[in-house]
Amino acid sequence: MNKPPILSLGGIPQAVALSERVHWIGALDPNLRTFDIILKTANGTSYNAYLVRGSAGVAIIDTVKENFAADFFARLETVARYDEISVIVLNHLEPDHTGALPELMRRAPQARLYISQKAQTMVKALLKQNDLAYTPVLTGDSVTLGDRTLQFLHTPYLHWPDTQCTYLPEENTLFSGDVFGCHFCDNRLFNDEVGDFRFSFEYYYAHIMRPFKDYVNRALDLIEPLLPLTNIAPAHGPLLRDRPHRYVRRYRELSQSALHSDIHDGEKTLLIFYISSYGNTRRMAEAIYEGAMSIDQVRVSLYDLEGSELAPFVDLIEGADGIVFGTPTINGDAVKPVWDLLSSLVVINLKSKVGGVFGSYGWTGEAVKMVEDRLRGLKLRVPVPGLRIKLIPTDEEIELCRGFGRELAQELNGLRQSKVIDMADLA
Amino acid sequence: MAKATITFEDINITVSAPAGTRIIEISEKVGSGITYGCREGDCGTCIMKVTDGWNNLTEPSVLEDKVLRENMAGKHNRLACQAQVLGGKICVKPV
Numbered sequence: 325m326n327k328p329p330i331l332s333l334g335g336i337p338q339a340v341a342l343s344e345r346v347h348w349i350g351a352l353d354p355n356l357r358t359f360d361i362i363l364k365t366a367n368g369t370s371y372n373a374y375l376v377r378g379s380a381g382v383a384i385i386d387t388v389k390e391n392f393a394a395d396f397f398a399r400l401e402t403v404a405r406y407d408e409i410s411v412i413v414l415n416h417l418e419p420d421h422t423g424a425l426p427e428l429m430r431r432a433p434q435a436r437l438y439i440s441q442k443a444q445t446m447v448k449a450l451l452k453q454n455d456l457a458y459t460p461v462l463t464g465d466s467v468t469l470g471d472r473t474l475q476f477l478h479t480p481y482l483h484w485p486d487t488q489c490t491y492l493p494e495e496n497t498l499f500s501g502d503v504f505g506c507h508f509c510d511n512r513l514f515n516d517e518v519g520d521f522r523f524s525f526e527y528y529y530a531h532i533m534r535p536f537k538d539y540v541n542r543a544l545d546l547i548e549p550l551l552p553l554t555n556i557a558p559a560h561g562p563l564l565r566d567r568p569h570r571y572v573r574r575y576r577e578l579s580q581s582a583l584h585s586d587i588h589d590g591e592k593t594l595l596i597f598y599i600s601s602y603g604n605t606r607r608m609a610e611a612i613y614e615g616a617m618s619i620d621q622v623r624v625s626l627y628d629l630e631g632s633e634l635a636p637f638v639d640l641i642e643g644a645d646g647i648v649f650g651t652p653t654i655n656g657d658a659v660k661p662v663w664d665l666l667s668s669l670v671v672i673n674l675k676s677k678v679g680g681v682f683g684s685y686g687w688t689g690e691a692v693k694m695v696e697d698r699l700r701g702l703k704l705r706v707p708v709p710g711l712r713i714k715l716i717p718t719d720e721e722i723e724l725c726r727g728f729g730r731e732l733a734q735e736l737n738g739l740r741q742s743k744v745i746d747m748a749d750l751a
Numbered sequence: 752m753a754k755a756t757i758t759f760e761d762i763n764i765t766v767s768a769p770a771g772t773r774i775i776e777i778s779e780k781v782g783s784g785i786t787y788g789c790r791e792g793d794c795g796t797c798i799m800k801v802t803d804g805w806n807n808l809t810e811p812s813v814l815e816d817k818v819l820r821e822n823m824a825g826k827h828n829r830l831a832c833q834a835q836v837l838g839g840k841i842c843v844k845p846v
Contacts, residue, residue: 445823485823676761700784703845707762709782740763744756747768750780 328512337398339375340513342555343495345472347375348563349384349399351392354509363531365524368509371396371420372559374499375403376492378469381410384435385474385490385499386559390423397424397431406432411467413438413474415501416487417450421559426451438467440478443486461488463546479503479543481536489547496554502532503543504571505558516566524561525571529578534671540579547572581643592622592736594678595640596729598650599629599661604684604716609650611722612682612711615729622733629661634668641669646678646736647704648729651691653683658691666698679704680732682711682725689714707735755807755836759783760844770838774799774831784845785831795822797831804841808834 329340331352339347354368371388373396382404388396400406409432414422417439429435437458439447444460459467463478477489482503490499506528510518533540556564556571564571587593594616600606609626616624627637641647649666651658679699681692692710699706708731713721734740753770757777761784766777775797778785788796795818801808805827811819815833828846 442823445821696782700786700845703784705761705784705845706782707764735763742758742763742765744765744767745781747766747772747777750766750777 328517329514331511331513336402337395339399339403342374342497342557342563342565345377346492346495346497346555346557347399347403348513348557349373349375349396349403351388351395351399352509352511353389353392356507356509359507363507363528365507365509369507369560370509370513372505372557372561372563373421373424374557375400376469376472376474377404378472380468380470382408383411383413383467383469383472383474384409384428384432385413385557386415386421386501387424387428389420393424393427397427407434409435411436411438411469411474413476413490413499414443414447415490415499416484416559417443417446418484418502419450421501422450426453436467438474438476440476440480440486440488442480443488446484446486477543477546479539479546481539482543483532483536489543491550496550496552497557498547498550498553498555498568499557500547501559503540503547503558504556504564504575505560506562508561510562513563514566515562515564518562521562525574526578528561529575531671533575534578535673537579537673540575544572544576544579548576583639583643585643587623590621592645592733593643594622594624594646594648594733594736595644596624596626596648596650597629597637597662597665598627599652599659600650600684601652601654602684604713605650605652605682607717607722608682608684608711608713608725611717611725612648612650612729612732615726616733617729618726619730619733619737619739621737624729624733629665634665637665638668638672641674641677642672644677646680646732647699648680648682648732649695649699651681651683651695653685653689653691656688656690658683658695662691662695666695666702669702675703677704678732678735679706680708680710680728681706682713682728684713684715684717686715707740708732753838755838756840757836758803758840758842759785760802760842768836771835773833773835774829774843778831778843783843785843786845787832790832792818792830792833795819795824795830798822798824798828798846799831799834799843800825800846801827801829801834802842802844804839807837807839807841809837
């Protein structure tokens with residue numbers, strides 16, 4: 325049986341060594357079940373903070389959530405004095421990592437704070453201290469602790485604008501912030517000793533990192549040259565000392581398209597989702613499908629929202645170039661399955677995809693405009709005005725639907741004509 | 752009256768509008784993806800990228816500059832609810 329590290333001795337929390345010069349001084353929160361409103365965690369989480377000792381100073385990397393500050397300070401005090409601390413690094417400003425910072429700065433007023441360039445606009449709003457002194461850093465910047473050095477990697481949007489990683493080259497250790505982290509609380513701390521946390525690792529990526537896949541890939545371009553690493557020390561969950569490269573590789577895999585694509589080079593994909601109560605919106609969908617199919621180099625797919633769970637559709641949408649939603653208007657609103665799918669898209673990047681909306685209605689027809697506004701809010705382009713048809717589409721209206729499909733497909737392959745309008749002609 | 756042409760690159764539509772028109776007055780009507788919050792230059796929701804014709808827009812006010820800075824806006828970004836066209840050719844798109 326594995327012997328867990330000693331986290332507490334005689335009731336006093338203890339620091340845990342990653343090496344002679346690097347200690348974990350974080351806190352465990354085993355009772356947490358919901359993190360940040362959106363994430364479930366079946367066995368809590370940890371707030372990982374670290375202490376690095378150099379010949380000419382001590383650095384603290386991240387702190388903990390405010391109500392766990394006592395554990396953090398107790399652990400810190402087992403391996404360093406406050407007057408030895410010369411450097412405080414914040415890899416991420418979220419309160420679960422900065423809760424103990426004001427008190428730490430009060431106890432170690434001589435310490436210099438290092439934050440990312442992008443953290444500057446957030447730090448004062450978060451900490452409510454106008455006289456806060458700090459040094460903003462980017463990739464290539466470093467700070468020395470004598471025989472130990474901290475090098476900074478600019479890795480924004482993982483998962484806030486401010487996020488960065490800090491690398492300790494003398495020990496091949498990466499303090500990665502939320503990257504490679506997960507909500508999994510286990511007092512054995514290290515990945516080769518804790519329980520099975522694979523689900524938590526994947527779940528954390530899916531909800532926290534997935535919307536920022538492009539930024540994950542850019543961060544990995546900075547991190548992969550550091551391999552082989554001895555330790556990856558994330559801000560949540562197990563410390564990755566056993567084959568840490570596996571987690572880097574897994575992040576790269578997860579940051580590729582969720583589905584293998586059979587689409588040819590140069591071909592664009594257009595997905596049409598619809599739901600229909602009396603078949604009118606379905607007839608519109610089928611005509612749009614026909615119209616779009618008539619355009620070369622666009623692969624069109626048609627899906628009835630009634631026929632699937634949402635998760636596979638989210639994967640499809642992530643890889644698509646264009647998305648069209650068909651919804652009837654019921655009681656002045658789009659229908660719930662459409663909103664459910666739209667609200668599930670927060671975990672993927674939709675920016676610059678082409679969107680379109682259509683639907684049949686009885687007397688008011690608000691749904692199309694509402695969904696169009698939502699698509700714009702999700703940063704899709706909505707180049708073709710939505711198509712609303714009152715009740716049963718006529719043959720002429722079906723032809724309008726085909727034209728709508730053609731225009732969207734042409735937009736995707738770059739064949740749609742640009743339009744010039746005089747402002748006086750706008751409604 | 753002097754006229755300007757504003758191209759909304761996300762939807763490939765160009766609008767001819769009189770000098771003094773704010774981008775907000777046009778972008779929603781043509782369906783551009785620039786989105787709005789407070790509509791009065793305070794929230795930063797409507798930050799857009801000006802890809803051409805920067806000098807054909809009014810200068811940003813001190814308040815707009817402050818909002819742009821607070822929102823970490825890029826070099827050629829403006830608030831669509833504040834920027835007015837002066838004339839010539841302007842190209843914009845959502846950020």
